[in-house]
Amino acid sequence: MEVDFSNIKVIGFDADDTLWVNETYFRDTEEKFADLLDCYETKNKIDQELFKMEMANLETYGYGIKGFMLSMIESALDLSNNKVSQQTIVEILDLGKKMIAHPVELLDGVEEVLSGLVGKYRLIVLTKGDLLDQERKLEKSGLSKYFHHVEVLSEKKENNYSNLLEHLNIDVNEFLMIGNSLKSDVLPIINIGAKAVHVPFHTTWAHEMVAEDEIVNNHLKLNNIKDILKYLEN
Amino acid sequence: MEVDFSNIKVIGFDADDTLWVNETYFRDTEEKFADLLDCYETKNKIDQELFKMEMANLETYGYGIKGFMLSMIESALDLSNNKVSQQTIVEILDLGKKMIAHPVELLDGVEEVLSGLVGKYRLIVLTKGDLLDQERKLEKSGLSKYFHHVEVLSEKKENNYSNLLEHLNIDVNEFLMIGNSLKSDVLPIINIGAKAVHVPFHTTWAHEMVAEDEIVNNHLKLNNIKDILKYLEN
Numbered sequence: 460m461e462v463d464f465s466n467i468k469v470i471g472f473d474a475d476d477t478l479w480v481n482e483t484y485f486r487d488t489e490e491k492f493a494d495l496l497d498c499y500e501t502k503n504k505i506d507q508e509l510f511k512m513e514m515a516n517l518e519t520y521g522y523g524i525k526g527f528m529l530s531m532i533e534s535a536l537d538l539s540n541n542k543v544s545q546q547t548i549v550e551i552l553d554l555g556k557k558m559i560a561h562p563v564e565l566l567d568g569v570e571e572v573l574s575g576l577v578g579k580y581r582l583i584v585l586t587k588g589d590l591l592d593q594e595r596k597l598e599k600s601g602l603s604k605y606f607h608h609v610e611v612l613s614e615k616k617e618n619n620y621s622n623l624l625e626h627l628n629i630d631v632n633e634f635l636m637i638g639n640s641l642k643s644d645v646l647p648i649i650n651i652g653a654k655a656v657h658v659p660f661h662t663t664w665a666h667e668m669v670a671e672d673e674i675v676n677n678h679l680k681l682n683n684i685k686d687i688l689k690y691l692e693n
Numbered sequence: 694m695e696v697d698f699s700n701i702k703v704i705g706f707d708a709d710d711t712l713w714v715n716e717t718y719f720r721d722t723e724e725k726f727a728d729l730l731d732c733y734e735t736k737n738k739i740d741q742e743l744f745k746m747e748m749a750n751l752e753t754y755g756y757g758i759k760g761f762m763l764s765m766i767e768s769a770l771d772l773s774n775n776k777v778s779q780q781t782i783v784e785i786l787d788l789g790k791k792m793i794a795h796p797v798e799l800l801d802g803v804e805e806v807l808s809g810l811v812g813k814y815r816l817i818v819l820t821k822g823d824l825l826d827q828e829r830k831l832e833k834s835g836l837s838k839y840f841h842h843v844e845v846l847s848e849k850k851e852n853n854y855s856n857l858l859e860h861l862n863i864d865v866n867e868f869l870m871i872g873n874s875l876k877s878d879v880l881p882i883i884n885i886g887a888k889a890v891h892v893p894f895h896t897t898w899a900h901e902m903v904a905e906d907e908i909v910n911n912h913l914k915l916n917n918i919k920d921i922l923k924y925l926e927n
Contacts, residue, residue, distance in 0.1 A: 519793050521825035525759040532766065533786055541779040545770055548782060552767055559753050590824060591755035591847045608860040611845060613825040626842040628862070 462654060462679045464690050466632045470576065471585035471610075473638030474593055476660035477684070478584070479600055480564040485527065488554050492531055495547050499539045509534045521613060523589035528555035559592065563600040566660075568685030573605040575688050584609040585623070585636065587643065615643035617651050624653070637687065645678050658684045696888060696913045698924050700866045704810065705819035705844075707872030708827055710894035711918070712818070713834055714798040719761065722788050726765055729781050733773045743768045755847060757823035762789030793826065797834040800894075802919035807839040809922050818843040819857070819870065821877065849877035851885050858887070871921065879912050892918045 475481030493505040500508070512534040513527065520526025531551045535543045576582060582605055586593050590611040597603050610627075612619045624631055634653040638644025639660040648655040655678040681687060709715030727739040734742070746768040747761065754760025765785045769777045810816060816839055820827050824845040831837050844861075846853045858865055868887040872878025873894040882889040889912040915921060 519790060520759060521823070523759075525754060525757075525763060529759060529762060529786065529789075532782065536779055536783055539779075541783065543779060545773075545775040545777060545779075548766065549770055549775065552763065552770075555763075556753060589755070590845050594847050608856060611824050613828050622842060627860070 462656075462690075464635060464654060467580065467635045467654065467691070468633040469581045469583065469627075469629050469635070470691075471583050471634065471636045472606075473636070473640065473644045474584050474586040474596065474609075475588055476639045477566070477637060477644070477658060478569050478602065479566060479596060482660060484558050484561055488527075488531075488558055491554055492535075492551065495550055496535055496538055496543065499542070505534075505538060508538055512537065522587050523592055524555055524558050525589065527558075528552065531555070559595075563596050565600060565602070566684065568683050570602070572684050572687055573602060576691060577605045580691070582606050583627075585612065585615075585638075586610070587612050587615050615640075615647060617647040620647055620653070621651050624651075637684065649678055654678070656681060656687055658682075658687075696890075696924075698869060698888060701814065701869045701888065701925070702867040703815045703817065703861075703863050703869070704925075705817050705868065705870045706840075707870070707874065707878045708818050708820040708830065708843075709822055710873045711800070711871060711878070711892060712803050712836065713800060713830060716894065718792050718795055722761075722765075722792055725788055726769075726785065729784055730769055730772055730777065733776070739768075739772060742772055746771065756821050757826060758789055758792050759823065761792075762786065765789070793829075797830050799834060799836070800918065802917050804836070806918050806921055807836060810925060811839045814925070816840050817861075819846065819849075819872075820844070821846050821849050849874075849881060851881045854881055854887070855885050858885075871918065883912055888912070890915060890921055892916075892921075 472478055489506060489509060492509065493502045496505050499505075509531065512530045516526060516530050516533070520529060528551065531554070532548060535547060535551060573582065584593065584597060584606050586609070588611065590609070593609055593611060597606065597609060610623060612623065620636075624634060631652045635656065636644050636648040636653060637656045637658060639658055641657060645655040645657045657678055657680045659680070659682070679690070706712055723740060723743060726743065727736045730739050733739075743765065746764045750760060750764050750767070754763060762785065765788070766782060769781060769785060807816065818827065818831060818840050820843070822845065824843070827843055827845060831840065831843060844857060846857065854870075858868060865886045869890065870878055870882040870887060871890045871892060873892055875891060879889040879891045891912055891914045893914070893916075913924070
């Protein structure tokens with residue numbers, strides 16, 4: 460299928476699992492969390508209960524590591540009927556702090572793509588994580604020099620994108636979004652009439668999953684972000 | 694003294710303790726936190742240790758209620774030598790969730806100022822809190838209709854403001870910032886050559902205090918935000 464990119468002037472990049480690895484660290488931390496609580500429940504039950512707690516707290520905490528830490532603590536208290544040891548709470552805080560301090564691992568092809576596009580397009584980072592986390596990761600990644608700035612959205616729904624394009628004075632026809640999440644980076648973008656490129660990451664958080672048949676058939680799907688250069692660099 | 698506002702086209706409003714009450718709820722929660730731990734330490738020591746913990750964690754967590762909650766939990770474990778009860782941790786989580794869910798109390802004169810300025814200036818909210826918290830408070834406050842959008846900065850230092858003005862294509866001569874913090878809303882703004890109005894709030898977090906003699910003598914200080922209309926509405 461063909462997607463026409465000839466009008467594009469501004470490109471928004473999702474950050475986590477598009478520019479750098481992220482979801483993998485959440486999965487690793489969930490494993491460690493389950494190990495800490497394995498005297499109370501099965502790994503499977505712990506996983507399920509933590510996910511439920513995250514969903515129950517999502518409206519209150521939003522996205523990002525701090526809310527995840529608070530949900531782990533609450534879930535540990537809940538799963539253990541308030542018997543979890545104080546030392547375990549200390550270790551949960553430590554797991555979260557380690558996630559925040561984790562080095563940034565760029566995904567394959569990212570640097571090549573950004574250096575190929577910089578100067579030709581206005582490049583922005585568009586994320587729903589925590590602003591401080593994302594700015595820190597961008598700095599650690601060495602990619603700051605390619606980006607005009609970082610925008611954090613509390614959600615990535617159609618109206619969040621529409622408001623953003625409006626306040627940055629970007630015409631919807633001139634905007635392209637690149638990201639790993641169909642739900643957050645592709646579907647709402649297509650629905651407002653902008654363009655989207657989907658670059659799947661091997662791990663997707665259950666909350667970000669959509670059924671394949673929800674996919675609208677007018678975006679480009681790439682296995683490696685590098686392939687975008689064939690469409691944009693000319 | 695005179696400050697010339699004739700070029701101003703865009704006005705940034707700090708949110709917490711400028712548009713609505715905020716610091717008061719942190720002080721109230723700190724009181725309740727100290728009550729929960731009064732079997733381990735004096736109130737004064739608990740206050741001091743919590744503040745130290747917040748400062749130690751500031752680079753990791755940034756600003757906002759979620760980081761404050763995590764620092765309360767860590768501080769409770771620390772102060773009690775890991776003896777704090779699981780039930781107390783549950784209550785600390787609850788204190789934080791109540792802060793997040795707290796109704797918004799507008800400060801005197803805010804609605805009058807915004808309705809007087811809307812349409813004549815581009816009004817934006819400029820905060821370093823948590824984006825989700827701030828969007829939620831703006832919605833609850835009923836003030837959304839006055840604002841072009843909300844910008845969250847990870848810090849309010851000179852370069853954060855400069856980058857923001859650049860990405861919003863705002864000329865520094867056309868920008869006015871209104872806020873309650875000399876350190877965050879006034880000094881960096883004056884240093885980059887924009888204009889600032891200081892409207893003090895009765896409670897200031899220790900981290901936001903500056904010595905009076907640090908104040909550069911070219912901003913306007915108002916006791917009530919309403920007084921800004923005398924300078925701008927004509």
